[in-house]
Amino acid sequence: MIPDSAIPAAAAAATPVVEIRGVDKTFATASGGVVALQGIDLTIRAGEFVSLIGPSGCGKSTLLRIIGDLTGPSAGDVLVNGKPSHRARLDRDYGMVFQAPVLMDWRTVSRNVELPLEVMRYPKADRQARSKRLLDLVELGEFGDRYPWQLSGGMQQRVAIARAFAFDPALILMDEPFGALDEMTRERMNLELMRIWRETETTIVFVTHSIPEAVFLSTRVVVMSPRPGRVNRVVAVDLPQPRTFETREERRYFELVTEVREALRGFEEAAAVDEVVDARIRVEGIG
Amino acid sequence: MTTSAAAGIVPPGLLAPAGGWSRRHPLLRQAVLLGGVLLLIAFAWEAAKWLAGDPWRIAIGGFTYTHTPPLAWRIASDISLPHLWTIVATLFDPVPGGPPLWLFLTGAAFYTLRTAFVGFAAGALLGLGLGIVFVHSRFLERALVPWVVGSQTVPIIAIAPIVVVALGASWISVAVVATYLTFFPVAIAAIRGLRAYDRRAGELMRSYAASTPQVLWKLRLPASVPYLFSALRVAAAASVVGTIVGELPSGIPEGLGRAVLNFTQYYVTAPERLWATVASCAMTGLVFVGLVRFAEAFLTRGRYRPAAV
Ligand SMILES: Nc1ncnc2c1ncn2[C@@H]1O[C@H](COP(=O)(O)OP(=O)(O)OP(=O)(O)O)[C@@H](O)[C@H]1O
Ligand SMILES: [Mg+2]
Numbered sequence: 005m006i007p008d009s010a011i012p013a014a015a016a017a018a019t020p021v022v023e024i025r026g027v028d029k030t031f032a033t034a035s036g037g038v039v040a041l042q043g044i045d046l047t048i049r050a051g052e053f054v055s056l057i058g059p060s061g062c063g064k065s066t067l068l069r070i071i072g073d074l075t076g077p078s079a080g081d082v083l084v085n086g087k088p089s090h091r092a093r094l095d096r097d098y099g100m101v102f103q104a105p106v107l108m109d110w111r112t113v114s115r116n117v118e119l120p121l122e123v124m125r126y127p128k129a130d131r132q133a134r135s136k137r138l139l140d141l142v143e144l145g146e147f148g149d150r151y152p153w154q155l156s157g158g159m160q161q162r163v164a165i166a167r168a169f170a171f172d173p174a175l176i177l178m179d180e181p182f183g184a185l186d187e188m189t190r191e192r193m194n195l196e197l198m199r200i201w202r203e204t205e206t207t208i209v210f211v212t213h214s215i216p217e218a219v220f221l222s223t224r225v226v227v228m229s230p231r232p233g234r235v236n237r238v239v240a241v242d243l244p245q246p247r248t249f250e251t252r253e254e255r256r257y258f259e260l261v262t263e264v265r266e267a268l269r270g271f272e273e274a275a276a277v278d279e280v281v282d283a284r285i286r287v288e289g290i291g
Numbered sequence: 292m293t294t295s296a297a298a299g300i301v302p303p304g305l306l307a308p309a310g311g312w313s314r315r316h317p318l319l320r321q322a323v324l325l326g327g328v329l330l331l332i333a334f335a336w337e338a339a340k341w342l343a344g345d346p347w348r349i350a351i352g353g354f355t356y357t358h359t360p361p362l363a364w365r366i367a368s369d370i371s372l373p374h375l376w377t378i379v380a381t382l383f384d385p386v387p388g389g390p391p392l393w394l395f396l397t398g399a400a401f402y403t404l405r406t407a408f409v410g411f412a413a414g415a416l417l418g419l420g421l422g423i424v425f426v427h428s429r430f431l432e433r434a435l436v437p438w439v440v441g442s443q444t445v446p447i448i449a450i451a452p453i454v455v456v457a458l459g460a461s462w463i464s465v466a467v468v469a470t471y472l473t474f475f476p477v478a479i480a481a482i483r484g485l486r487a488y489d490r491r492a493g494e495l496m497r498s499y500a501a502s503t504p505q506v507l508w509k510l511r512l513p514a515s516v517p518y519l520f521s522a523l524r525v526a527a528a529a530s531v532v533g534t535i536v537g538e539l540p541s542g543i544p545e546g547l548g549r550a551v552l553n554f555t556q557y558y559v560t561a562p563e564r565l566w567a568t569v570a571s572c573a574m575t576g577l578v579f580v581g582l583v584r585f586a587e588a589f590l591t592r593g594r595y596r597p598a599a600v
Binding site: 072074093094095096098099100102104106108109110112119120122123124151153 | 489491494495497505513593594595
């Protein structure tokens with residue numbers, strides 16, 4: 005359970021967009037079951053920006069995919085907008101951004117943004133207007149007629165973001181969307197994402213490996229621990245909105261970064277020990 | 292903040308491919324390349340004749356020269372390998388009771404190409420249709436793909452008469468024979484190509500709650516285009532072969548099949564005519580494959596980064 009103190013006052017009043025209750029996920033593999041998630045409880049309210057952070061393999065992507073009904077939980081319930089996640093997917097309640105842009109190379113930039121709108125049978129004029137507006141929002145207004153290969157990696161990722169926002173979903177799920185970008189592009193993208201988040205008033209669940217990024221963007225940071233994946237700690241980020249370039253220079257920002265880092269460190273040391281033991285078991289051939 | 296976007300503008304060199312004339316005129320480059328290789332073949336051909344063919348006499352003005360090759364290979368004799376100029380000259384001889392050979396062959400090639408095109412189109416649709424069915428049903432794939440593969444182990448010369456007897460001796464049966472050869476590579480490529488889409492793009496479509504036909508139309512088919520076109524090029528050539536073979540038992544007089552049959556019978560007396568016919572068959576196949584390439588270039592324009600400079 006999340007301590008109530010971890011939920012910002014404004015969000016506490018808002019309606020829940022994601023409710024995760026007792027979710028477990030076990031993957032069946034050749035060598036037996038892998039417990040990816042265990043006993044996850046998490047409520048995300050409208051207008052929140054929640055980051056999931058944790059070491060590699062702790063189940064962040066899995067949790068995101070469960071929220072998006074791209075895979076099902078082994079136990080527990082997930083409600084999105086008060087509906088089972090499956091229903092929410094069919095109702096097109098959320099947009100998705102992956103680490104790679106995953107643009108379709110046979111479509112121009114603007115037709116890539118129009119893709120979800122085509123699937124959802126928006127009228128053509130509406131599609132074009134939305135695509136134009138979203139591309140302007142990510143500052144790619146002049147690039148609508150280009151093909152993806154003509155854009156840099158960061159620009160392609162902005163197209164992917166425009167595509168996710170194109171149909172005004174209440175919820176956006178992002179899995180390390182800036183993971184492949186260099187530090188400078190990443191910081192600029194963080195600012196842009198903050199602006200888009202404010203302007204569109206969406207709820208965002210954001211997976212990242214970067215502590216500064218998580219603190220800078222989020223209203224709450226969910227720190228997860230591995231083997232099995234659990235929610236270790238939820239850090240409320242009480243930095244003032246809007247977040248700007250100066251936010252990264254505030255004392256409170258550094259305190260929060262340290263808090264998250266320390267929450268992560270506890271089990272990272274344990275994981276390091278685990279790995280040494282694992283390696284020894286492999287080397288010495290002890291089952 | 293337009294400056295930040297402007298900073299990301301791709302340098303113009305990437306948009307308009309730079310480089311020499313050959314890069315700016317890919318069609319011209321292809322033609323030069325083809326011509327060059329053709330010259331090489333011609334050179335090797337006549338070199339073999341010079342070395343080991345039958346003796347011949349060259350007469351230029353009042354000067355005559357008789358060449359006696361040092362060796363004598365059967366494969367380079369005038370019956371096996373007529374002189375290129377004999378082949379070219381025969382193009383201007385009239386066929387018995389008809390136009391000059393070149394005109395006759397051009398007409399035959401067009402006739403054959405038309406039938407081949409119908410067979411090709413039907414085969415491409417059939418192959419693609421089968422591919423679509425197979426990637427949506429593991430059961431049908433397991434049950435039917437062995438038969439599809441098996442169908443291609445039956446020689447086409449055995450199939451052609453069966454089809455002609457069953458459907459009657461018309462160009463339609465000939466097109467069916469061409470279809471028989473065409474659908475196979477397309478079906479196999481479609482099975483691969485329709486599965487070759489990016490899994491994450493598949494999840495994206497799933498997150499949009501896209502229907503199966505939407506996934507097919509907006510993701511799987513476009514992603515399979517490169518696979519399909521490699522198969523369509525093979526299929527274009529195969530459809531010409533299928534048509535020519537199909538024309539033999541159906542006794543269609545207008546196509547290249549009859550020309551092949553006729554000139555085979557007179558091969559011993561006039562090998563150059565069969566050679567001229569063989570060249571037209573090859574040309575027909577090349578033209579067809581070229582048309583398919585052209586269609587591919589048109590359909591995928593802009594989609595790929597131009598080849599590295
Ligand atoms: N399809 C699958 N089959 C089997 N095991 C899986 C599958 N997907 C994930 N896992 C396992 O579940 C665990 C969590 O994986 P997940 O991808 O969610 O981690 P993550 O936190 O996103 O890691 P990363 O930060 O590296 O992206 C891992 O141990 C992984 O091996
Ligand atoms: Mg992940």
